[in-house]
Amino acid sequence: MSRIVLGIESSCDETGVGLVRLHEDGTVELLADEVASSVEQHARFGGVVPEVASRAHLEAMTPTAERAFATAGLTLSDVDAIAVTAGPGLAGALLVGVAAAKAYAAALDVPLFGVNHLAGHIAVDTLQHGPLPSPCLALLVSGGHTQLLRVDDVATTITEIGSTVDDAAGEAYDKVARVLDLPYPGGPPIDAAARRGDPAAIAFPRGMTGPRDAAFDFSFSGLKTAVARWVEGAERRGETVPVDDVAASFQEAVADVLTAKAIRAAREAGIGTLVISGGVAANSRLSTLAAQRCAEAGIELRVPRPRLCTDNGAMIAALGAHVLAAGVRPSALDLSADPSLPVSTISI
Numbered sequence: 280m281s282r283i284v285l286g287i288e289s290s291c292d293e294t295g296v297g298l299v300r301l302h303e304d305g306t307v308e309l310l311a312d313e314v315a316s317s318v319e320q321h322a323r324f325g326g327v328v329p330e331v332a333s334r335a336h337l338e339a340m341t342p343t344a345e346r347a348f349a350t351a352g353l354t355l356s357d358v359d360a361i362a363v364t365a366g367p368g369l370a371g372a373l374l375v376g377v378a379a380a381k382a383y384a385a386a387l388d389v390p391l392f393g394v395n396h397l398a399g400h401i402a403v404d405t406l407q408h409g410p411l412p413s414p415c416l417a418l419l420v421s422g423g424h425t426q427l428l429r430v431d432d433v434a435t436t437i438t439e440i441g442s443t444v445d446d447a448a449g450e451a452y453d454k455v456a457r458v459l460d461l462p463y464p465g466g467p468p469i470d471a472a473a474r475r476g477d478p479a480a481i482a483f484p485r486g487m488t489g490p491r492d493a494a495f496d497f498s499f500s501g502l503k504t505a506v507a508r509w510v511e512g513a514e515r516r517g518e519t520v521p522v523d524d525v526a527a528s529f530q531e532a533v534a535d536v537l538t539a540k541a542i543r544a545a546r547e548a549g550i551g552t553l554v555i556s557g558g559v560a561a562n563s564r565l566s567t568l569a570a571q572r573c574a575e576a577g578i579e580l581r582v583p584r585p586r587l588c589t590d591n592g593a594m595i596a597a598l599g600a601h602v603l604a605a606g607v608r609p610s611a612l613d614l615s616a617d618p619s620l621p622v623s624t625i626s627i
């Protein structure tokens with residue numbers, strides 16, 4: 280018998296509600312993936328304002344859930360289990376999702392699973408590409424996170440291999456966009472400008488790639504500063520800033536470091552599959568370079584489609600389905616959100 284899992288995501292500025300079907304053979308099928316974003320309310324601040332995000336989640340939660348059920352052609356009584364992002368993320372934002380999930384779980388008398396947002400970004404790939412091989416390596420690149428993870432079982436066993444010591448990759452995009460007078464969030468406009476520019480125009484630094492640096496950690500704040508200094512210099516000399524070339528050269532530095540470290544980690548651990556997920560996985564240069572370098576190294580590359588890469592409820596429903604299938608004990612109804620939940624804690 281198949282089971283329906285409802286997933287709720289509210290860790291940042293996206294209110295996501297997803298519905299999936301867990302089949303008897305363990306495969307997970309996407310039924311609905313509805314997202315309401317408050318990104319436009321944050322744009323003029325150049326970053327997410329937590330209080331604004333929390334209020335937007337509160338307003339969007341019920342309508343988004345109703346849209347998900349309508350899309351899937353299901354009703355509340357069809358739900359067999361509920362998964363909700365318990366962390367990491369913004370405390371107030373997480374609380375809205377957790378409160379909604381508890382209410383649904385109590386009203387429907389079904390098990391509730393508080394799950395890890397980062398693991399959700401990996402689990403979502405199973406909706407598109409099927410079960411994950413064990414082990415696989417995940418490169419998680421979003422506005423808040425940049426991590427290399429060894430995934431033995433997405434429902435139970437994830438180990439961090441490396442992470443950023445300062446800015447996340449997406450954060451670097453957002454900050455560089457500001458320097459270039461491009462809109463927030465910065466990833467898409469920089470990606471577009473970079474396609475018109477020369478990636479070899481400016482030799483920006485590759486952070487944490489020295490012989491004594493941690494092989495699998497990342498640093499993007501030096502790169503961000505180097506871009507800002509370069510642009511300031513051009514402006515001081517009264518030159519027009521070549522936005523497309525700066526964007527392309529910056530993007531090349533990011534994609535180069537991310538893919539080089541991921542491939543090296545996979546090689547050293549003898550892992551044959553790389554999954555890239557998170558908002559920055561939508562980046563055109565990152566996916567092209569990753570595909571090229573994975574092919575050279577004989578590594579299988581899996582990148583979920585952009586809509587699944589950015590924050591959504593389907594990723595939480597997918598992870599919930601895998602956790603349910605693994606026979607993990609449900610969370611207690613006094614479950615609370617944990618803004619700094621470590622990636623190794625997949626469900627709480």
Ligand code: KG4
Nearest residue numbers: 421422423449464465466558559562589590
């Ligand atoms: O995963 P996500 O939707 O939210 C977080 O959990 O952070 O990622 C959002 C981040 C933003 O920083 C945005 O600038 C970046 O993903 N992003 C991109 C692209 N599309 C979104 N970065 C580079 N290239 C893109 N095409």
Ligand code: ZN
Nearest residue numbers: 400421589590
């Ligand atoms: Zn995310």
